[in-house]
Amino acid sequence: MSRTLLHIGSFVLPVIVWCIVSYVPFVWHPQVEVTLAGGVDYLQPGMRVDSDEFASQVAQMREQGATPPQGVPANPIYLPAPHEVAVALYTAFTKPPEGRDGQWLHQSLWHSVQIIFWGFFLSSLVGVPLGVLAGAQPVVARLVEPFIEFFRYLPAPAFGALAVAVLGIYDGPKIAIIVIGTLFQQVLVVANTTRKLDTTLVEASRTLGARGLRLLVRVVVPGILPDLYRDQRILLGWAWTYLIVAELIGTSSGITWYITQQARYQHFDNVYAAIVIIGALGFGSDYLLARLGRRLFPWDRQTVGR
Amino acid sequence: MSNRQPANLYLQQSEAVRARFERIRQREVILEVRGLGKRYASAQGEVEALRGIDLTVHRREFVCVIGPSGCGKSTLIRILAGLDSHSSGEVLLDGKPVRGPGRDRGMVFQGYSLFPWLTVKRNVMFGLEMSGYARGTAESEALQWLDLVGLGRFAEAYPHQLSGGMRQRVAIARALVNQPRILLMDEPFGALDAQTRAKMQGHLLEIWRNIDVTILFITHDLDEAVYLADRVLVLKAHPGEVQEVIEVPVPRPRSPEQFTGPEFRATRARLEALIHPPAPPVDDDSRVPTMHMIRMTDVSDNVE
Numbered sequence: 001m002s003r004t005l006l007h008i009g010s011f012v013l014p015v016i017v018w019c020i021v022s023y024v025p026f027v028w029h030p031q032v033e034v035t036l037a038g039g040v041d042y043l044q045p046g047m048r049v050d051s052d053e054f055a056s057q058v059a060q061m062r063e064q065g066a067t068p069p070q071g072v073p074a075n076p077i078y079l080p081a082p083h084e085v086a087v088a089l090y091t092a093f094t095k096p097p098e099g100r101d102g103q104w105l106h107q108s109l110w111h112s113v114q115i116i117f118w119g120f121f122l123s124s125l126v127g128v129p130l131g132v133l134a135g136a137q138p139v140v141a142r143l144v145e146p147f148i149e150f151f152r153y154l155p156a157p158a159f160g161a162l163a164v165a166v167l168g169i170y171d172g173p174k175i176a177i178i179v180i181g182t183l184f185q186q187v188l189v190v191a192n193t194t195r196k197l198d199t200t201l202v203e204a205s206r207t208l209g210a211r212g213l214r215l216l217v218r219v220v221v222p223g224i225l226p227d228l229y230r231d232q233r234i235l236l237g238w239a240w241t242y243l244i245v246a247e248l249i250g251t252s253s254g255i256t257w258y259i260t261q262q263a264r265y266q267h268f269d270n271v272y273a274a275i276v277i278i279g280a281l282g283f284g285s286d287y288l289l290a291r292l293g294r295r296l297f298p299w300d301r302q303t304v305g306r
Numbered sequence: 307m308s309n310r311q312p313a314n315l316y317l318q319q320s321e322a323v324r325a326r327f328e329r330i331r332q333r334e335v336i337l338e339v340r341g342l343g344k345r346y347a348s349a350q351g352e353v354e355a356l357r358g359i360d361l362t363v364h365r366r367e368f369v370c371v372i373g374p375s376g377c378g379k380s381t382l383i384r385i386l387a388g389l390d391s392h393s394s395g396e397v398l399l400d401g402k403p404v405r406g407p408g409r410d411r412g413m414v415f416q417g418y419s420l421f422p423w424l425t426v427k428r429n430v431m432f433g434l435e436m437s438g439y440a441r442g443t444a445e446s447e448a449l450q451w452l453d454l455v456g457l458g459r460f461a462e463a464y465p466h467q468l469s470g471g472m473r474q475r476v477a478i479a480r481a482l483v484n485q486p487r488i489l490l491m492d493e494p495f496g497a498l499d500a501q502t503r504a505k506m507q508g509h510l511l512e513i514w515r516n517i518d519v520t521i522l523f524i525t526h527d528l529d530e531a532v533y534l535a536d537r538v539l540v541l542k543a544h545p546g547e548v549q550e551v552i553e554v555p556v557p558r559p560r561s562p563e564q565f566t567g568p569e570f571r572a573t574r575a576r577l578e579a580l581i582h583p584p585a586p587p588v589d590d591d592s593r594v595p596t597m598h599m600i601r602m603t604d605v606s607d608n609v610e
């Protein structure tokens with residue numbers, strides 16, 4: 001009960017702060033949005049000027065006997081009010097995008113999700129088996145891990161140009177960046193998780209006749225499965241951070257492109273809408289995966305009794 | 307232990323007991339250990355964990371191994387199980403040298419070693435599945451063994467839903483399902499409370515009576531050793547060597563009432579003397595009570 005309240009609170013509190021900053025005129029509001037230009041040439045209705053600047057213009061017009069400009073306190077363009085973001089969130093799905101190659105928000109998102117999926121899937125295809133092998137067989141670990149330890153410090157963006165040269169300008173290099181960013185960490189993390197498996201379980205299975213591949217498949221893999229699942233959830237989060245890099249190389253695309261486009265035209269309400277959706281998507285999917293994990297691994301000590 | 311007994315009373319066996327040991331010696335030898343030695347290479351140089359261990363175990367004999375902590379009991383049983391290698395000597399099971407773990411030797415560990423992702427039934431089936439039994443056969447056999455340890459009702463439960471004693475019973479069933487020649491047990495009841503422990507000892511004797519299995523049982527509980535064993539192998543530490551092998555003169559069938567009997571007490575006293583030899587009179591530890599401690603409670607707040 002109180003846990004749920006705290007959960008909700010952790011989201012509601014920042015929103016309340018945002019509302020106060022946006023709607024209470026004497027909190028912050030360092031600018032004035034002009035409603036009437038008056039005698040000032042360069043002012044136009046809808047423009048935002050700094051409060052000091054505005055005040056001095058008002059004083060000047062009064063002195064000259066002209067109509068002083070009028071306006072209301074406002075926040076900078078990069079901090080839209082909650083209701084503006086809410087409207088943007090709605091129109092993002094209802095109003096067709098501007099520009100020639102304009103993309104709907106959901107199209108951009110879907111493209112990003114596909115990049116993440118393929119990058120993470122391909123990385124896991126190699127990284128998980130290799131990690132399990134390295135964790136279970138010291139020989140494999142000694143052969144593989146030093147190189148990976150070296151390689152993982154090379155920043156993934158450094159491979160951007162190379163990836164484009166090899167894989168073209170479309171989705172290939174983007175997926176490659178996600179793979180490069182995820183794979184090496186994945187091997188090390190999974191190998192570590194595998195090593196942490198209780199040796200008694202392995203020894204017990206050996207006294208019962210398990211050996212070789214069967215030992216791996218029937219004991220090691222199920223033994224680490226709940227922890228492996230947790231690792232994969234965390235690694236998936238890391239893959240998201242490489243998305244930004246991935247989407248800026250070659251032809252920019254996906255949600256990163258959407259956000260940079262919207263920011264360029266100063267549509268910050270759309271930017272925030274995209275951020276809210278990405279956050280909801282990431283948080284929501286992780287929450288679902290956690291629920292699924294509890295279903296899949298009813299014996300898991302870390303979820304038992306929760 | 308106030309009444310004086312002859313020091314070697316534990317060597318006196320009644321007619322029935324002597325005849326029983328005679329019968330045991332007639333049976334075939336299951337396990338033969340000759341001149342077994344084990345050295346570990348550690349950072350501080352070589353550690354000699356075991357030296358020149360000789361042991362012969364006959365079929366359906368119950369042998370307990372005791373000794374001070376660190377004397378190499380676990381090392382010994384792990385070598386027998388094939389989980390560790392030995393440095394010298396040989397281990398023969400049914401006359402054949404032991405190489406690696408095998409189904410002919412079952413093992414029960416001190417810690418919980420059940421597979422947490424499998425139900426109790428699937429845990430017991432594990433060994434059979436590894437031997438290539440069909441699922442159906444394995445299942446019906448597993449259920450029989452679960453009934454034998456009195457846990458038939460918990461076949462579909464997961465290990466984390468069982469108490470400590472129940473888990474060890476499942477572990478015993480899981481080891482026995484392969485019908486091993488010898489059951490190796492490394493302090494299997496060490497983590498249990500006294501009451502559960504007593505119950506488990508009764509259970510184990512009952513199982514041992516009813517099936518054809520030889521048991522090598524490690525413990526540091528002297529009562530447990532005397533209560534369970536035909537013979538007790540006493541090890542001493544640094545390096546681990548056989549100090550004495552004691553034939554327990556307590557008649558079978560055993561029951562908890564025998565704990566106060568003369569044979570039991572004599573054997574226990576002998577083990578006590580071997581494991582905890584009378585300490586030298588002047589000892590650093592004797593100065594402990596006069597230690598100068600800083601008072602960390604109120605001066606008037608006395609507990610004694």
Ligand SMILES: Nc1ncnc2c1ncn2[C@@H]1O[C@H](COP(=O)(O)OP(=O)(O)OP(=O)(O)O)[C@@H](O)[C@H]1O
Nearest residue numbers: 346347348353355374375376377378379380381382
């Ligand atoms: N892997 C190892 N590497 C180095 N030394 C070891 C190793 N395993 C055990 N030893 C040493 O061998 C000796 C015997 O250890 P062992 O675990 O067999 O004792 P134990 O009789 O089972 O003790 P306890 O009653 O505490 O279980 C100890 O001195 C220990 O330090």
Ligand SMILES: [Mg+2]
Nearest residue numbers: 379380381492
């Ligand atoms: Mg031990």
